[in-house]
Amino acid sequence: MANSSIGADEGFEDRAKAGFLNRIRPLTRIARGALDVVLPPLCIGCHARIMDHDALCPSCWRQVSFIRPPLCDRLGIPLSVDTGGVMISAAADADPPDYDRARAVARFDGLMRVLIHGFKFHDSHNARRLFGRWMAVAGQDLMAEADLIVPVPLARWRLLSRRFNQAQILASEAGRRAGKPVNPFALVRTRSTGHQVGLTRAQRLKNVTGVFRVPMNELPNVSGKAIVLVDDVITSGATASAAAIALKRAGARRVDVLALAIVSER
Numbered sequence: 001m002a003n004s005s006i007g008a009d010e011g012f013e014d015r016a017k018a019g020f021l022n023r024i025r026p027l028t029r030i031a032r033g034a035l036d037v038v039l040p041p042l043c044i045g046c047h048a049r050i051m052d053h054d055a056l057c058p059s060c061w062r063q064v065s066f067i068r069p070p071l072c073d074r075l076g077i078p079l080s081v082d083t084g085g086v087m088i089s090a091a092a093d094a095d096p097p098d099y100d101r102a103r104a105v106a107r108f109d110g111l112m113r114v115l116i117h118g119f120k121f122h123d124s125h126n127a128r129r130l131f132g133r134w135m136a137v138a139g140q141d142l143m144a145e146a147d148l149i150v151p152v153p154l155a156r157w158r159l160l161s162r163r164f165n166q167a168q169i170l171a172s173e174a175g176r177r178a179g180k181p182v183n184p185f186a187l188v189r190t191r192s193t194g195h196q197v198g199l200t201r202a203q204r205l206k207n208v209t210g211v212f213r214v215p216m217n218e219l220p221n222v223s224g225k226a227i228v229l230v231d232d233v234i235t236s237g238a239t240a241s242a243a244a245i246a247l248k249r250a251g252a253r254r255v256d257v258l259a260l261a262i263v264s265e266r
Contacts, residue, residue, distance in 0.1 A: 132173025214250035223251030
């Protein structure tokens with residue numbers, strides 16, 4: 001008898017919840033329509049009127065060099081020929097990175113470069129939700145196997161001057177969409193390295209050697225875990241490799257890298 005009563009109560013709650021949702025849906029649509037009148041959806045790239053918020057118009061969409069298969073499984077760079085199955089580029093075979101796999105949304109050129117520079121250097125965060133959607137799709141194979149998402153940390157002085165870590169914002173957006181936990185404290189930068197712009201790959205590698213570490217209190221959160229390391233751009237892979245080395249020394253089972261863009265010439 002008690003079980004019947006519980007079942008009846010649960011059925012009543014379900015019907016009440018469904019009725020409430022049916023009542024508020026029209027109100028939600030009205031509120032969204034009113035908001036679109038006050039703040040109409042604009043293309044993030046050129047600010048033309050479009051149908052949806054957090055999106056690009058068709059013209060701007062065509063200006064993004066999205067990375068599609070076939071691609072190198074290790075470096076995430078596009079390949080010209082699809083041989084079927086997992087493929088490794090000549091660059092990855094000759095000089096494999098210290099991380100396991102990399103994926104990126106697009107090449108670091110054209111409109112993508114403009115959007116990232118605006119996001120990174122000019123406090124233009126209106127594209128963060130779009131970036132999060134893109135990264136969740138580009139990194140879906142990495143996210144499916146991930147236990148934890150870790151953003152690449154900034155140097156303390158740079159964080160103070162910029163007031164935000166773009167990698168942490170991207171990690172939060174991608175992690176929310178993928179339903180994966182994000183830990184911005186799992187990795188710290190031990191010293192400042194200055195800008196890497198203009199350096200050769202060898203110089204970049206030397207510049208970031210030993211620059212990351214996992215704090216002692218974070219070791220249990222890293223050990224044995226499959227980690228997705230998030231950054232805005234993969235250039236030479238030096239920063240990602242240095243971070244991967246630190247995470248693996250702390251016991252990470254694997255470290256994959258997910259970025260908004262990649263410079264494919266390595």
